[in-house]
Amino acid sequence: MIEVQNLTKQYGEITAVNGISFRVEKGEILGLLGPNGAGKSTTMKILTGFLPATSGQALVAGHNVATESLQARRHIGYMPENTPLYPNMTVRRYLTFMASLKGVTARERSRAVAAAMESTGTTHVANRLIKHLSKGYRQRVGLAQAIVSDPDILILDEPTIGLDPTQIIEIRHLISAMAQRRTVILSSHILPEVSEVCERVVIINRGQVVASETTKGLARQLQKTQQVLIEARGDRVAIEKVLREAAPVRAVTFERGGTAEGSHRFRVDSGSEHDLRAELARAVVGAGHDLLHLEEHTLSLEEIFVQLIRTESKREAA
Amino acid sequence: MRNVWHIYRREIGTFFTTPMAYVVMTLFTIIANVFFYVRTTQFVQEYANATLMAQMRGMPPDMNFNATELIVAFMFYQMGVVLLFLVPMLTMRLFAEENQMGTIELLLTCPVRDIEVILGKFLAALSVCAVVFAISIVYPLWLSFQTALETGPILTGYLGLLLLASAFVGIGIFFSSITENQIVAGALTFATLLFLWLLAALVQTNTVESGLTEFLSSASIILRFQNFAQGVVNLGDALYYLSVTGFALFLTVNVLDSKVH
Structure with missing residues (x-):
């Protein structure tokens, strides 16, 4: 469903992503894991067609994101980091606007918006201005926006960042529910999140893939x-x-x-x-x-993660 | 093109649910009102004086007093000046705010072409200008009850204003797209418009060489507008405004294309 080959992104002197390759099969939930600044967001921005790659290519649903951007984008529901929203719109107006841009026909629109609000639990705040919502609800609206056109791929950049523990659990459940019929890529720097939601993890550090494994296999491999x-x-x-x-x-x-x-x-x-x-x-x-x-004693994912990153840095220093 | 309409509708909604459109409309109306009052009063006094002089000399009243030219054309010119201040206020938000909030990322990752986003915003800002112009129709309308007016120059004047506004809005949108800061966007737009405007003043000083004069007057954004205000529609003038608009929007497409935020 998603194929990333040798993707590289340079901002001037800085290499944010350095020859990343991975695949995501249809229906899979992939966790993109790495410390802050590892290149997770950049990879996602390239996949969604927001940034051009310096070299390498990415295919989304069989479409090259650079040359067939529009077709690729039609398959994607995207929630960028920090969930940007229009604060002066009501939830319903905002979702309707996003639905229209994503090509949901006028006849389908109100039903699609209602369904997205229903599955994210935002129906009761439909007529509130987004700026008056709590962080947890804004995150839900961001998710609702991502699924409003019923895309087959979801790309979620740090979906639980800045939430309190109860909200994190709620959002995690939401993502699991949404992932049933979809292919999902989710980024995070928090391990339990990834181990709970994702079937497979790609660990990125300093723009490179350090490990790509199922969550269980990863523990086995290192221990x-x-x-x-x-x-x-x-x-x-x-x-x-x-x-x-x-x-x-x-x-x-x-x-x-x-x-x-x-x-x-x-x-x-x-x-x-x-x-x-x-x-x-x-x-x-x-x-x-x-x-x-x-x-x-079994290594926790945190320990594995720290261990991986440390060996990688040592190798680079050598 | 359906996407242009979606973007347009949201922007119009934002203009009229935030104070900006009302501030611009109010300012424009007040300023236009003052200019109109002053000019009309002047005109009436000059006309009275001239008629008195003619009577004293035993001659028929001077028929050269043309209200369309002396009041309406002047009004158009002043409305152009006011636009110089108001357009940056309208356009500064359009992309800078999206850049600042990060919503640009959502917008550009929707299956929508960059040019559709730009055109939607452009047409929305231009529509607010059109509403403002529509309000100003009361002046020639009122005048037409007092004295005879020619319809031609009034129509071409409004056409010219629209073309002028479209070039201004295009420039404003470009500067809004290159920054996250609305104030910076507004200031850059104003500075650029003012510069294009002042080219006319350079021409009028007659201090520059004649070749340069020709170039400057053809580049000046206001000298061409005066033709419209006087009822002269010149294809070259119209093309000038349209190409300034097109060029500014083309640059904006390139800015969005290479977003590296």
Whole structure:
């Protein structure tokens, strides 16, 4: 549905996007992830035909966004960063205006606007001026505007930025609902958002694709060694010694925050994919200590993200 | 072209739901009113004096006092001057505001051609000017009850005003598209219009070489307008205004095309 090949965008000396390639299949939800200034918005602006690419090409629904811009744009519902809206229009007037520009016929228009307001929960503010709406509602109006012509592709740039936690959850649900019949690209610098909504993630840093994976595969790919969190009661030095000798481990580190009187927490890194849990448990109990807690630690997406970005920067520095 | 209409309707809506159109219409009407009053009073006094002189000499009254030329043509000229101030106020918002709010991004990513957006906005601003001109019809109308007026020069005068306004609006839209700041857009527009206007003054000083004079007077945006106000429609003059408009809008298309915000 969307194909990006070797896309590069330079603003004078600065290269915002540097040879990005990725594909989005029909019906897929893709998360574009990266720190601020990584080139996510620029990529989206090129896809929507707002900015021309310096080199490379992008196809949207089979149309080249540079040469067949109008045809490509007809397939896209776009919500730019910070959701620009006309503050002096009412929600209904605004949506009607956008619908007309997106080619919704006069006969269909009021029905399309009503449907967009219905699915974004903005029907009850239809006759209010946009400038009097809260940030959460403006975001909803931005989404309503994106779906008003019922496009098959949605491109949403940081759809939850600046919202409070409840609003974020609401918008996330809305996006999931909208994505059922559509292909979606969504950008974010917040991981949980992407992992919750998206099936696949493209991580961008400094204008380059660092990883492109399913959300699950990404965790698997990076976590090559097992880590076990263990909490036991007894003499700290003695427990640490037991853990080191129980199995071939790479490192045992003491961590703060025991949950019970006289208990200590440790992190054991196996240095391999070998499962250490049974051996560790047996060793601790065998040495006469109380085993209070034992758990395999999986890397959170945040950790993966930070790790990826860090290795990428190191490679560049080298 | 349907998109031009959608853009046009929104812009007209904005003009008339915000104070700008009313401010412009009020200012224009007040200023035109003052000019008209002053000129008409002058005319009446001069006419009375001339008639008195003729009677004293025992001659028939002077028939050269032509109200159309002396009042209406003068009025058109003054309306042109007023436009110089008012058009920047109308056009400064058109693109600068969209640039500033970021809505330009939404507008240009809709399946709409850049030129359709530009034409919609251009026609909306020109329509506000047309409304203002329509209000000013009361002056010649009132005058026509007092004395005989020629319809021809009045019609061509209004035609000239529309052409002048279209060139002004085109220039204003161009400057609005290159900035995010409405004040900057308005100031640049005003400066440019004033410059084009003052070319006429340079010509009148007779201090520049004759070749240059010719060039300057053909480039001056006002000297050509005087022809219209005097009832002379010249194809070259009309083309001049249309090409200034076309050129300004063409530049605007290029600005939108290469938006790098």
